[in-house]
Amino acid sequence: MIINEIYKMRVRTTAILLFLLLLMVLFLAFRDFAIASVARVPEDVEESMPKIFRKMLGSGLAELAERLKEDDFYLWLQWLGKNFGQFVPFVALIISFPLFARERERKTLYFLLTRKTRKEVYVSKVFSGALMLVFILILMTILPFLITKILGWDISLSKLPAYCLQVTAGGLTFYALFLLFSILSKDQVKPMILGIMVLVGDAFLGLLGKLKVLNLYPYIMGKNVFYEGKVQWNYTWGSIAAIAFFVVLGWMIFKNQDF
Secondary structure, eight states: OHHHHHHHTHHHHHHHHHHHHHHHHHHHHTHHHHHHHHHHSOHHHHHHSOHHHHHHHOSOHHHHHHHTTSHHHHHIIIIIIIITGGGHHHHHHHHHTHHHHHHHHTTOHHHHHHHSOHHHHHHHHHHHHHHHHHHHHHHHHHHHHHHHHHTTOOOOOTTHHHHHHHHHHHHHHHHHHHHHHHHHOSSSHHHHHHHHHHHHHHHHHTTSGGGGGGOOHHHHHTHHHHHHOSOOHHHHHHHHHHHHHHHHHHHHHHHTOOO
8 A cells, every 4th residue: 555655646756856856956057156146246235135134144245155165065055055955844745735635635535444444544645655755855865965976076975864864854844744734634725725834934933032943944954964063963853753743643633533
């Protein structure tokens, strides 16, 4: 049954991979353009930026342009710290939202439950979705490092395991939450809308004082790994606990649902 579930995901999995591969090619091909574009921004433009954007920028644009010439910094900032990192929760949403909601919408869940127990259906769907998500996240974390290494960039691979761990743990946390939306919905529109609201809302939590601890984007993007070279274990264990909670809660809801 797990193989059948993976087969059902072939179209959206392929679409996700093609999109991310295209994004990766663009980020590699336009390195010189990106550096030149940042270097050409006048200082008065930087000074006129709202305070919130200057805070997000961190260092000045001139310093940023110089740092982008460093292979390790460019790879982290433009991939994990930006292009790929910000899409990780969205990938989790695309994988998870149809898993249960589509079956209820098409009324094929009744057919599944006549052949398999609820536990078998739940485990196969949750596991197959998680398996495909982990495959995509790890592949698209490792691949840019390997390609740039082959191209002769001065890239350190020592931080790669930590990046993979945080990307996977963060992505699976969003996945487990979005599964709840899919389980509770009778159509595919509601979990998608709720998921998008979570994606946008979580990003803005980083600007709200004490609530910024709930913002998983910096954790997924591995800022601490790049600057400190170590895993953010408090978030990692918190993510594992959240995943377990959402999966168990989802099972309790699913096994008692009336269809």
